[in-house]
Amino acid sequence: MKRILIATAFAVAAATAYAQYTGPSAIPAATVKSLQQDGKDDQQAVLRGKIVSNVGHERYLFSDGTGQMQVKIKASRWPAQKAVDASTTVELRGEYDKELIGESHFDVKEIRLP
Incomplete structure (x- = not known):
């Protein structure tokens, strides 16, 4: 029983780790x-x-309708639960x-799927 409670606690903690401010x-x-x-x-x-x-x-090549730019996205930055393709609108946060x-280029720190 103790193992089940510990496993449940870890599962809940892992699920809340994916929560993010929107x-x-x-x-x-x-x-x-x-x-x-004009970017610095x-x-x-x-x-x-x-x-x-x-x-x-x-x-990757990113386009927003005003132009195109290369963006650098580390594998760990991709959303864990949703696939992204060329028709998916994304919000990129970075530098x-x-x-x-x-x-x-634009160095992506976070990808959001609006």
Whole structure:
């Protein structure tokens, strides 16, 4: 009986670990175009659009209607319970990495499915 109670406690704790805040944020919404034109290195932002293709190791092409940009998404950042494809609208929270040489990209810290 004691083992069942311990297992249940761990299951409840694991389920609550996936809970997340979904209210307003102090991090400003941005567009691909605004980041590419005026973005600063390590600027935090929220992008809303679609991941249209995989372009290599942890790199994807993101489009929001104002332009396209490479985004870097670590495997651990993908939602655990829902599949994402080219028709899925996503909200990406992260930082803009502005490169002086080479292509700038958006480093994703969190993916939300609105």
